Amino acid sequence: MKPLSIRNKIWLTIISVSVLTIILVVVVSYYLYQTLYIEKQTETLLKQGQVLEQSYYENNPENFSKELDWLDESSDTSVIFTDDPMLLASGAPFDSFAEENLITFSERQDLLKGKTLTFTKYHTGLDQEISAVVIPLSVEDRLEAVIFLYIPLTAIAEAFEPIRNFLIVGVFLVVILLIVVGTKMTNRIVQPIKQMERVAKDIAQGDFSKRLSIKGKDEIASLGRSINTMSSNLDEVDRNRREFLGNVSHELRTPISYLKGYREALEEGIIPIEKFAETVRKETDRMERLVHDLLDLAQLEGDSYPMNKEPVILAELVKEVLDRFRLKLNDKNLIAEVQLDEGVVVNGDYGRLDQVIDNLLSNAIKFSANNRTIRISVVEVKTMGILKIEDEGVGIPEEDVPYIFERFYRVEKARTRKSGGTGLGLSIVQQIINKHEGKIHIDSKRGKGTVVTVEIPLFHFN
Numbered sequence: 530m531k532p533l534s535i536r537n538k539i540w541l542t543i544i545s546v547s548v549l550t551i552i553l554v555v556v557v558s559y560y561l562y563q564t565l566y567i568e569k570q571t572e573t574l575l576k577q578g579q580v581l582e583q584s585y586y587e588n589n590p591e592n593f594s595k596e597l598d599w600l601d602e603s604s605d606t607s608v609i610f611t612d613d614p615m616l617l618a619s620g621a622p623f624d625s626f627a628e629e630n631l632i633t634f635s636e637r638q639d640l641l642k643g644k645t646l647t648f649t650k651y652h653t654g655l656d657q658e659i660s661a662v663v664i665p666l667s668v669e670d671r672l673e674a675v676i677f678l679y680i681p682l683t684a685i686a687e688a689f690e691p692i693r694n695f696l697i698v699g700v701f702l703v704v705i706l707l708i709v710v711g712t713k714m715t716n717r718i719v720q721p722i723k724q725m726e727r728v729a730k731d732i733a734q735g736d737f738s739k740r741l742s743i744k745g746k747d748e749i750a751s752l753g754r755s756i757n758t759m760s761s762n763l764d765e766v767d768r769n770r771r772e773f774l775g776n777v778s779h780e781l782r783t784p785i786s787y788l789k790g791y792r793e794a795l796e797e798g799i800i801p802i803e804k805f806a807e808t809v810r811k812e813t814d815r816m817e818r819l820v821h822d823l824l825d826l827a828q829l830e831g832d833s834y835p836m837n838k839e840p841v842i843l844a845e846l847v848k849e850v851l852d853r854f855r856l857k858l859n860d861k862n863l864i865a866e867v868q869l870d871e872g873v874v875v876n877g878d879y880g881r882l883d884q885v886i887d888n889l890l891s892n893a894i895k896f897s898a899n900n901r902t903i904r905i906s907v908v909e910v911k912t913m914g915i916l917k918i919e920d921e922g923v924g925i926p927e928e929d930v931p932y933i934f935e936r937f938y939r940v941e942k943a944r945t946r947k948s949g950g951t952g953l954g955l956s957i958v959q960q961i962i963n964k965h966e967g968k969i970h971i972d973s974k975r976g977k978g979t980v981v982t983v984e985i986p987l988f989h990f991n
């Protein structure tokens with residue numbers, strides 16, 4: 530069997546609840562109306578009976594029979610007055626109830642005790658449903674006669690006419706209302722879900738451009754908003770992925786085409802072998818660096834290679850890295866001014882922090898002109914060890930600063946290519962610092978220089 534759609538499920542619920550409610554309302558109102566109506570009729574019968582009873586004891590038979598006739602004719606009430614013992618049933622308990630008897634044996638017993646009877650039942654003698662009141666008329670403890678007042682229930686059924694019409698109209702109106710409200714409600718629920726289904730299918734097929742139009746603030750709207758957020762996040766991830774792939778293939782293709790070009794030039798004898806060898810070395814080095822950085826970044830972005838944290842004396846590390854750069858500093862005749870607090874011990878991965886300082890220092894050197902100063906300081910502020918590397922280099926244009934940590938982002942592609950950068954250095958640095966719960970901030974003025982500030986949490990000695 531085909532599973533029910535949400536729309537049909539909602540309708541099924543609405544219909545079954547409404548049918549049950551309508552049945553309940555109709556039954557209850559009929560029941561109540563009937564009870565109340567019969568109660569009222571019985572009361573009337575009783576009153577009418579009491580008037581007749583009084584009149585009977587006044588011993589004015591003419592007057593009494595006039596009143597009997599008048600009551601019989603002027604209202605729905607039928608009156609039987611009888612002193613016929615046959616009609617009033619035999620005195621024997623086991624005689625069967627004769628057709629023509631007005632009252633049963635047990636009723637007669639009650640009447641003998643002077644009790645007034647009220648009942649609603651099918652009366653065999655009268656051959657109809659009736660609601661009746663029987664008043665005993667006795668003289669000196671002898672049941673002389675009875676006044677039997679009754680209303681046929683068919684008359685009561687007629688009394689239902691107005692409420693039946695009322696109920697029919699009411700039910701009709703309720704059904705119309707249910708159809709209108711039900712349609713609105715199901716549309717409200719089903720349409721957004723259908724829309725979500727379509728968008729989710731698009732997402733599954735790799736199209737992240739679709740968005741849901743959202744109205745309201747209920748759970749469905751909030752689900753819709755989540756889907757929109759998910760979709761735009763996926764969109765961004767997808768765009769980043771494409772951009773990244775594009776960049777990677779570009780970066781790898783460039784050295785390959787250089788090599789090809791030089792090879793052809795060598796084959797045609799345009800360049801000497803030494804020049805070719807130099808290019809091969811430069812370009813393969815570049816490719817190696819690129820592949821190395823890419824793998825490194827991929828590792829840092831995953832969770833499989835956690836930081837191996839230990840107490841690290843930041844000043845020692847800075848000195849170690851500086852030693853490695855001695856030659857390069859001397860080449861450009863740069864002065865390294867250091868101000869290191871030897872007491873700053875951070876909680877870090879030694880190798881990774883070395884990588885951070887190495888990258889930042891190489892940038893500072895790379896982007897500084899000859900004869901400039903590079904200032905490096907290590908201090909402690911509250912719970913953080915703070916490393917500052919300040920250069921007097923070319924600086925970064927204000928509009929580029931926000932993008933500087935993006936993969937492959939370089940301010941001047943051509944110039945930086947000559948200087949051998951991949952544009953991955955700062956991305957790697959940022960990843961490492963994030964994994965240390967630290968912070969990095971770059972402050973730069975074009976033509977004036979750059980200040981890079983790194984904060985790493987201090988190591989807690991217990």
Ligand SMILES: Nc1ncnc2c1ncn2[C@@H]1O[C@H](COP(=O)(O)OP(=O)(O)O)[C@@H](O)[C@H]1O
Nearest residue numbers: 892893896924939940950951952953954955979
């Ligand atoms: N100290 C600096 N002074 C000037 N520009 C800088 C400095 N550090 C980084 N940059 C700019 O940021 C870009 C990205 O840096 P980075 O990620 O280290 O890549 P790369 O060094 O491989 O070019 C650099 O190409 C350069 O344009």
Ligand SMILES: [Mg+2]
Nearest residue numbers: 892950954955
């Ligand atoms: Mg760099």
